[in-house]
Amino acid sequence: xxxxxxxxxxxxxxxxxxxxxxxxxxxxxxxxxxxxxxxxxxxxxxxxxxxxxxxxxxxxxxxxxxxxxxxxxxxxxxxxxxxxxxxxxxxxxxxxxxxxxxxxxxxxxxxxxxxx
Amino acid sequence: xxxxxxxxxxxxxxxxxxxxxxxxxxxxxxxxxxxxxxxxxxxxxxxxxxxxxxxxxxxxxxxxxxxxxxxxxxxxxxxxxxxxxxxxxxxxxxxxxxxxxxxxxxxxxxxxxx
Numbered sequence: 001x002x003x004x005x006x007x008x009x010x011x012x013x014x015x016x017x018x019x020x021x022x023x024x025x026x027x028x029x030x031x032x033x034x035x036x037x038x039x040x041x042x043x044x045x046x047x048x049x050x051x052x053x054x055x056x057x058x059x060x061x062x063x064x065x066x067x068x069x070x071x072x073x074x075x076x077x078x079x080x081x082x083x084x085x086x087x088x089x090x091x092x093x094x095x096x097x098x099x100x101x102x103x104x105x106x107x108x109x110x111x112x113x114x115x116x
Numbered sequence: 117x118x119x120x121x122x123x124x125x126x127x128x129x130x131x132x133x134x135x136x137x138x139x140x141x142x143x144x145x146x147x148x149x150x151x152x153x154x155x156x157x158x159x160x161x162x163x164x165x166x167x168x169x170x171x172x173x174x175x176x177x178x179x180x181x182x183x184x185x186x187x188x189x190x191x192x193x194x195x196x197x198x199x200x201x202x203x204x205x206x207x208x209x210x211x212x213x214x215x216x217x218x219x220x221x222x223x224x225x226x227x228x229x230x
Binding site: 033037044057105106108109 | 156158160165166167168171172177207209211213216217218219220221222223224
């Protein structure tokens with residue numbers, strides 16, 4: 001069974017940093033693009049970042065460029081999202097997903113709260 | 117960026133009746149070389165992550181009931197639930213991947229039981 005499990009969320013102060021992790025299993029992780037999508041409380045879905053198979057191509061939504069970094073470790077079947085200079089508006093559930101034409105499947109998500 | 121606009125924002129449908137959700141893109145998501153529309157639909161039930169329902173605008177994901185169907189081309193798309201069931205209460209999102217790897221989602225449409 002294909003499975004994705006996110007971790008690393010929590011409460012952080014504005015300006016702080018957090019690193020999210022997403023562990024994949026049940027598929028050949030190194031052959032797929034991966035994505036992070038977030039959902040602010042009570043709001044819709046917002047694409048955050050995509051990463052190709054070997055980690056050489058990274059793409060971000062404009063609102064996180066220069067602050068967030070997506071990366072992966074294929075030996076550990078994991079993708080990461082390093083989030084720096086966090087703002088209140090980054091508060092959201094962060095989902096990782098495998099890209100196979102579209103996003104499928106999705107992890108359960110991890111909540112990031114940016115507040116003083 | 118390609119802007120995706122869904123309508124309506126919410127709708128209430130009686131059990132067994134048809135539900136129709138529209139999605140309009142600010143530019144065509146039809147790739148002329150392969151004649152495919154780079155459009156997906158997702159379902160998100162309360163407290164759950166999104167789940168892929170439809171891709172290439174009309175291809176149903178494995179395991180998705182056939183009461184769900186997608187149609188449209190170019191800039192105008194529709195997700196239809198032919199006979200609404202109680203378990204279909206959810207928020208539905210369209211998403212373009214024409215501009216891959218930069219994606220955009222519609223704002224979502226909430227489907228409830230009347």
